[in-house]
Amino acid sequence: MSHTTTQVSACPHCGGALKAPEAGSRANGAKPEIMRYDLENLLAESATDKAYDESAQVRVTQQDIRNLLAKRRKGK
Amino acid sequence: MNRALPKLRVIVADDEFHVRQVITAIVRSLGADVVAEAADGAQAVELFARLRPDVVILDINMPRMRGDDALARILAIEPRTLAIMMTAQDTAGTVHDCLDRGASHYILKSTRAEEIQRLLAECWADCELTIQQREVA
Numbered sequence: 001m002s003h004t005t006t007q008v009s010a011c012p013h014c015g016g017a018l019k020a021p022e023a024g025s026r027a028n029g030a031k032p033e034i035m036r037y038d039l040e041n042l043l044a045e046s047a048t049d050k051a052y053d054e055s056a057q058v059r060v061t062q063q064d065i066r067n068l069l070a071k072r073r074k075g076k
Numbered sequence: 077m078n079r080a081l082p083k084l085r086v087i088v089a090d091d092e093f094h095v096r097q098v099i100t101a102i103v104r105s106l107g108a109d110v111v112a113e114a115a116d117g118a119q120a121v122e123l124f125a126r127l128r129p130d131v132v133i134l135d136i137n138m139p140r141m142r143g144d145d146a147l148a149r150i151l152a153i154e155p156r157t158l159a160i161m162m163t164a165q166d167t168a169g170t171v172h173d174c175l176d177r178g179a180s181h182y183i184l185k186s187t188r189a190e191e192i193q194r195l196l197a198e199c200w201a202d203c204e205l206t207i208q209q210r211e212v213a
Contacts, residue, residue, distance in 0.1 A: 056169025062195065065171055065182050072175060 084108040084203060085129035089120035089146065090162070091138040095185075099133060099162065102193045106200045117141030121149045128154060131203055135185075136163040136170065144174055151178045156210070158203045160196075180206075 011018055060068075086108050090096045093115075100110045111127050114120035117134070118141040124132060132150055134143035141149075147159050160181040161174045171182050181199040183192070 056167060056172075058168045059166045060168050060171055060184075061166075062184050064168075065184070068171065068175070069181070 084131050084200075084207065085111045085127070086131045086133060087112045087114060087120060087123055087127065087129045088133045089114035089117065089138065089143065090133075090135040091115050092135075095135070098189050098192065099196075102189070102196050103133070105193070106197060108200070115139075117143050117146030120146045121153075124150045124157075125153055129157075130207060131158045131160065133160045133162050136161060136165045136174075144170070144177060147174065147179055148177050158206060160199050160203075162192075 009018055010016065084107075086103050088096050088099045088103065088110055090099065090113075096113045096115075100113060103110050108131070111129050112123045114123050116138045120132065120134060120143075121141065132147075134147055136143040138146075143161065143163065147161070150157055150159065155178070158180045159178065160183060161179045162183045162185055163170075164185045165171075166184050174182055180203070183195045183199070185192070
């Protein structure tokens, strides 16, 4: 026994219009795109994030803040 | 101090009553007018919108709305506001964040009132100069 499928444009129950199948990569016979991760890049990114998080947690003194403000004003 | 300059109008926001009292007393001793005190960030924003002071002194860890969020809202209302953060938060990230958001000064809370007074006096001269320059411009 063989099954064949036919494309229908109307619902056999309610008669409403059916959405046409999307023209995706599978429909065109192309293989789905494989997601590849560059581990070296990811590690470098995570090291940068970690360094940023650690620097953000550094405690500062009032003198550090004074220096920072002076530096920012000079930069303006 | 230039006495010809009108008194700076200030709002002090801190959730601790006794801290507000100390800051208010210091600010008054510097010749400024404390127009209101707020116990949280939301109240600070509300009072700011109504009273439009020259300077706001904001704690960071406050209920309802944090001081750094209140800072952003206040500067959105009036970008020329001089905002002094006064807090125990001493991490570089928080300091940078507040300065990036537009705080003019950042004072680490000290247990000694004399130290707070000295730091506020430093800020004050700077605030008065900024206001004076605006008036000339």
